[in-house]
Amino acid sequence: MDVATLSIAKVRQALDAKEYSALELTEAYLGVIGKKDNEIHAYLEVWGEAARTEARRADEQIARGDSKPLTGIPVAVKDNILVEGRVASAASKILEHYIASYDATVIKKLKEQGVVLIGRTNMDEFALGVSTEYSAFGPTKNPHDHSRVPGGTSGGSTAAVAAAMTLVALGSDTGGSIRQPSAFCGVVGLKPTYGAVSRYGLIAAASSLDQIGPMGKTVADVQTTFHAIQGHDKNDSTSLSDELVEKKEPKILGVPRNFLTKGIDADVLATFEKTLTLLQAKGYEIRDSIDLPSIHYALATYYIINPAEVSTNLARFDGIRYGLSVPAGSIEEVYAKTRGAGFGPEVRRRILVGTFVLSAGYTDAYYRKARAVRESIRADFVRVLNEVDAVVIPTTPTPAFKIGEKSQDPLAMYAADIFTNPVNLAGIPALSVPMGTVSRGGVELPVGFQIIGRARGEEVLFAIGEDVEKEQK
């Protein structure tokens, strides 16, 4: 069985027709993992026996004639999404042995369909980073070039999909953490509208920015998985109600030209232009005149709001109720030593920046000002998306960089997300679809085309994404 050619549609048809069983399918993926993952390190833990049990149960469900869209489908889960009874560590030493006490809502929904949870994937610690190099348990390698990063923070998930070590994967996106690694690994990734997917059971990074989302080889696979995990959840007070979702045939694409003037590799831009030309030939109107004036402040705004919320969310890791606990003479030392030992360097850096911007005397200048600028960014997108059906830009300014290249310079690292984090600030959905490759050192590296839409406009993104995808054949 060549798992590299599979899709959800193909598997659904084959499983329901009993061409092969869910157990055989699971064994095939476990086989690929056994062959490749020693080198790539996409998985922190493979749930082999549990996966086989779930596959057998899926086969029973199929035999009863009761199969759902994702019954028997292998799914890899980012290490910050809770699966009851299993370790969820957010790739941090502070949670290295933490066993989840409940299922995330997205996991509950997938279990109801009878998926096979293959394993938990590597990530940057607490979803802070752009390359998966900040995992406390070692980096993941990009399957296209093992000397390069897969991107981050959902780098394990995208590498697993790209290397056919799973069919689909779940990740989380706070500033680009699904879309950027999807672009670097040549797979499709969706950051849903804020609130479209429940965050209950996602280890929180920045609560006003986080969303769980799917990654897969095709737009259709990502769409099917999104439908399975989305929906109102009473356990997440920021989750959107289940109202009618926008279905519109997209015609006009807007390009924020004055945001693409510098810092972007020439061949990445050229590939983007080529994709625009192909879409134009398909009947889309491309409008270059759109203006998002506040977007130039998005990176700075993001790196005030994100650290502020992260420092607040990570305060709960104190060695008292769960996780690592370093014994000490005083309670202050228990906190300080536990957090000093359990958190990695980027996590500590982010907490300290967040502590500063929220501290007395600085809150107005930094945090409150950042929230005001965020509203301008949101308003810019609302205005522009009234005139065009989607805003399109390259997902990243460069292809995957080398392991070690950016990890010493925080600001250079933060700039990798320049095209993705405005979207999280605005709370709107965005899809990254492969648009071709660029050559680095003789190796072809994937690059991504990012489609940004109106709130609840995921179906429009999928429609445009499929048109981009068709051009890649």
Place this chain on the structure above:
Amino acid sequence: MTDDVDVDGLAKLARLQVSDAELKELKRDIPAILKFVETINVSSAGVAQKEKTNIRNVMREDGEPHESGIYTEQLLASVPRREGNRVAVTQVLKKSGH
């Protein structure tokens, strides 16, 4: 504003123990990050601007959300130190000398 960031003070506020070597790096990194993000002050967005979001307060009904005690064992299983059904902590309040 950021030239004199008291990184030591921030570490204490955040209950984070950092080594001397790391403190040196942070004293370089953190002011650089803050200097970069200060660029938002160029934006004309006003601090008083009202935020238009769809977020609204969500409450649940008064009353017991679930039967008392059904999650106790499951949650206590993760606790680093426990005494019976309670989480054991190092003494927080010190008795003052009389």
